[in-house]
Amino acid sequence: MIDDTNYADCLTLYNFNHVDKIKGKESFSYIFNDNINYIRSLYNRGKIRNITYDTIQKTILCGSIYLGYDLFVCPHCGNESIVPHKCHSKLCTSCGTKEAKLRAAHISSIALDAKHRHIVFTIPDLLRGYFIKDRSLLNLLFIAARNTLACIFNDAKYRKIKKKKIYLKKNKCPYSYKNDRNKIVFGSVLTLHTFGRDLKWNPHIHRLVCEEAFDTKKNKMKNYSFISYEKLRKTWMYQVLDLFSKQKLKHFHYLK
Structure with missing residues (x-):
């Protein structure tokens, strides 16, 4: 030094x-x-x-x-x-440039030969201050982004459970559908950015999502080329607010 x-x-x-x-x-x-x-x-x-x-x-x-x-x-x-x-x-x-090229080459080598889409998950200005005070909260963005797509890909299973009015047990695991049987398994790569184009504090998630997912029940790949934007947005909002509610943050319920 x-x-x-x-x-x-x-x-x-x-x-x-x-x-x-x-x-x-x-x-x-x-x-x-x-x-x-x-x-x-x-x-x-x-x-x-x-x-x-x-x-x-x-x-x-x-x-x-x-x-x-x-x-x-x-x-x-x-x-x-x-x-x-x-x-x-x-x-x-x-x-940094060399590391980025090596990482991109590695991701390309392990990715499926299928179409992918780029999704950006952002948060409002009012919530960004919490991440400055406690950077460990940034991990919640990864969990929320993962659960959002898990709910989107397993939407049919969720609607079936809701229709039958089956009581959903609250699992201690923060990851939705992780331990469930007959689920849709999807693949994605997540990257955290803590700043925006103006270089101001703006934590957000960039995500590369494969449009082909594996159906464990039917033992075959399924195409998910269409994802409802409105559903994606509402699910992301719910996941973020739900995870934040469990952290007992000061003035959060007022902001929510």
Whole structure:
């Protein structure tokens, strides 16, 4: 990490001329480096989390020997070559781009050869403040998004139970239809974004959903190319509010 007492000396080992050719002066490394005093003041006032401050420092020092290095020596001529370690941070323009491409390739390799659709699950402004105070609540968005599609894909089963007026036992498991028999099994990939296009705090879920699902009762694949938007929206609203109601959050019932 960057030593506050000897910060200038640390950066002398950072080859900015090399970065000019690869990243350009508009990279995050330069932006953070130019504003390191302001960033440090925010951290000292408790405005930046420890993990954020550490990531910023790693991004600045990406490609320098302060993150470690590998030394290669030629056994014949004795020439030495130093290869500095990268920061491997998602925030870094170099490391983050590489990680994103590797993740995209991995998802493509395991996805079914079928049509997929992109769905974005958002929340209203009034609820976003709860996630800033307690980031563990972000996990509720994943549960709510998963349960929303589970209810959509298993809608026929829900209507059948409702028609027969069968008493539904409350399960301690937060995931709907997880332990049920004869259910529709669907596949999707979820990604959390905590900011919007304007870079303001706006937690939301991006979801890639396969339109082919497996019917365990009939032992075959079924097509779900049509999903009612109104039903999707109402189910998402219910799932989010229901999960929040169980958290005993201050003033939540008034907002609800």
